[in-house]
Amino acid sequence: MCPKETDEQKCPDQHNSTECAKHLMPVRDALDMLSGKWKIPIIIALTYGNYRFKELHRQIGITPKMLSKELKELEMHQLVKRTVYDSTPVTVSYELTPYAASLRHVIDALRDWGLQHRKRLMPKSKPAA
Amino acid sequence: MCPKETDEQKCPDQHNSTECAKHLMPVRDALDMLSGKWKIPIIIALTYGNYRFKELHRQIGITPKMLSKELKELEMHQLVKRTVYDSTPVTVSYELTPYAASLRHVIDALRDWGLQHRKRLMPKSKPAA
DNA sequence: TATATCGGTTTCCTAAGAGATACCAGATAG
DNA sequence: CTATCTGGTATCTCTTAGGAAACCGATATA
Known part of the structure; x- marks a missing residue:
């Protein structure tokens, strides 16, 4: 998001495209x-x-490369705080910032919709095997 | 989503992985x-x-291939209704189903968070140019 | 001296997402 | 007879997301 906003998306021509971008961009x-x-x-x-x-790496099964990338992004967006302890060997701890709590509502909305949607589309099949 | 659920995602080992999948899968x-x-x-x-x-194609600037694919998915998920009129040439109309309204809350939550997040990260720069 | 730990980085590779372009059949308008 | 409209497909290409594996320097343990 932050670096540049050349992301030119068109939209129905009832509304001008800056108006439309204003709707789309935040969702994006x-x-x-x-x-x-x-x-x-x-x-x-x-x-x-x-x-x-390494704990995250092992526990959620993500490769170090991806984990490193994702954590950097989350930190840039102020959702995660990175703390280095100079123990030996160095340990680095990751934790959610208080700001990350603001995502709660979004994730809940996604999960609620996902739950009812799954029920709607597969009414009687396997309940999350 | 529907066809198969072999999507095996791991999770912190405080909770067993089916428990965790139950949290992650609906969000996914x-x-x-x-x-x-x-x-x-x-x-x-x-x-x-x-x-x-063709209207959608022209107005949102999506290629026919992608548009076709996306509309099929949306229709499969009961979010879009496809109606064929045998005018000449045939016209096909796409509209949201009433069920699609259920997405409203989710999209709103995303947009709200996106808006405030943008303000937080770029407090005084261009306001959606 | 060898091995393991820590938090990463680097390189190589494949699979998926997505764009560009050409094309199709049927009918109508010029 | 040709061009144009419709809703798409098919093919080719490029870009991105993501995984696998090896590696790094510093330190501790055996």
């Missing part, structure tokens, strides 16, 4: 923050407490 | 329905009224 911003394979698992893991890098 | 489901470049633009366009295929 939020979605960019949550989509991808690992953001939600990481955030949910961190709601249960602080974790060190 | 919802996110799958909304992420990607075109779902939201299409849905928002259709909230302003019915559109024919």
Whole structure:
């Protein structure tokens, strides 16, 4: 999101496109923050407490490369705080910032809709095997 | 989502992984329905009224291939209704189903968070140029 | 001296997402 | 007879997301 906003998306021509961008852009911003394979698992893991890098790596099964990338993004967006302890070997702890709590409502909305949608589309099949 | 659920995601080992999947899977489901470049633009366009295929194509600037794919998915998920009129040439109209209204709350939550997040991260820069 | 730990980074690779372009059949308008 | 409209498909290409594996320097343990 932040670096540049050349993201030119068109829209129905009832409304001019800046008007439309104003509707789309924030949704895109939020979605960019949550989509991808690992953001939600990481955030949910961190709601249960602080974790060190290798702990996250092992526990959610993400490769170090992805984990490093995702954590950097989350930190840039002020959702995660990174703390280095100069123990030996160094340990680095990751925790959610208080601001991250603001995502709660969004994630809840997603989960609620996802739950009822699954029920609607597969009424009697396997209940989350 | 629907076809198969082999999507094995791990999770912090405080909770067993089925427990954790129960948290993650619905969020994934919802996110799958909304992420990607075109779902939201299409849905928002259709909230302003019915559109024919070529109209959507021209107005939101999506290629026919992608549009076709996205509309099929939305229809499969009962969010969009497709109606064929045997005028000449045939016209096909797409509209949101009443069920699609259930997404309203989710999209609003995303937009609200996106708006305040943008303000937080870029307090005084360009206001959606 | 060898091995393991820590938090990453680097390189290589594949699969998926997405764009560009051409094309189709049927009918009508010029 | 040709061009144009419709709702799409098919093919080719490029870009991005993501995984696998090896590696790094510093330190501790065996």
